[in-house]
Amino acid sequence: xxxxxxxxxxxxxxxxxxxxxxxxxxxxxxxxxxxxxxxxxxxxxxxxxxxxxxxxxxxxxxxxxxxxxxxxxxxxxxxxxxxxxxxxxxxxxxxxxxxxxxxxxxxxxxxxxxxxxxxxxxxxxxxxxxxxxxxxxxxxxxxxxxxxxxxxxxxxxxxxxxxxxxxxxxxxxxxxxxxxxxxxxxxxxxxxxxxxxxxxxxxxxxxxxxxxxxxxxxxxxxxxxxxxxxxxxxxx
Numbered sequence: 001x002x003x004x005x006x007x008x009x010x011x012x013x014x015x016x017x018x019x020x021x022x023x024x025x026x027x028x029x030x031x032x033x034x035x036x037x038x039x040x041x042x043x044x045x046x047x048x049x050x051x052x053x054x055x056x057x058x059x060x061x062x063x064x065x066x067x068x069x070x071x072x073x074x075x076x077x078x079x080x081x082x083x084x085x086x087x088x089x090x091x092x093x094x095x096x097x098x099x100x101x102x103x104x105x106x107x108x109x110x111x112x113x114x115x116x117x118x119x120x121x122x123x124x125x126x127x128x129x130x131x132x133x134x135x136x137x138x139x140x141x142x143x144x145x146x147x148x149x150x151x152x153x154x155x156x157x158x159x160x161x162x163x164x165x166x167x168x169x170x171x172x173x174x175x176x177x178x179x180x181x182x183x184x185x186x187x188x189x190x191x192x193x194x195x196x197x198x199x200x201x202x203x204x205x206x207x208x209x210x211x212x213x214x215x216x217x218x219x220x221x222x223x224x225x226x227x228x229x230x231x232x233x234x235x236x
Contacts, residue, residue, distance in 0.1 A: 026157040032057040034175040100160035129171040132180020154178040
């Protein structure tokens with residue numbers, strides 16, 4: 001009986017280990033990291049916001065959570081010096097809210113929840129970022145304020161490769177989670193940023209010109225007092 005019980009326990013343990021191996025999440029590993037280059041719109045000031053954001057998994061726990069350290073090194077234009085900050089979070093492995101990734105099992109879904117945005121499947125696409133070229137699945141959705149967001153996830157690992165929206169964009173710069181298919185050229189990596197911020201500036205310019213025309217129509221026309229005096233003198 002004791003031998004039978006021991007065999008049963010071993011079989012159960014082996015089965016559980018097999019399940020755990022099948023459901024391993026690529027980014028839920030101590031030392032997993034992802035660094036993004038970030039560019040923000042024209043606020044604060046008009047020089048924009050740019051810098052890097054790094055995510056590092058420092059610990060993985062048996063209760064389905066992991067410890068994530070987030071480091072930011074951001075510049076808010078020439079008027080404000082660079083700021084370096086470090087934050088520590090406890091994150092869920094199956095539904096991470098801090099580490100920029102989703103389990104690969106969710107990539108087959110028509111909708112996913114990421115960054116508090118409910119996103120719908122758009123298409124599969126190969127994209128190029130500073131870290132390289134990746135085969136991704138694109139999702140898009142709107143947040144509570146109605147702003148449109150776009151996310152591209154690596155098909156093999158679920159890591160976010162590129163994120164754009166709200167007059168800002170993030171592109172993967174380096175990671176040991178996802179492996180690129182190839183290393184891209186500089187122009188191809190900057191094109192998504194050019195697209196996002198080009199659109200933002202065009203919209204801003206249209207709004208500015210429209211307001212300028214509107215208020216100039218409302219202004220009283222300029223009167224040259226000297227010219228008026230000359231006209232009155234000639235009439236006399």
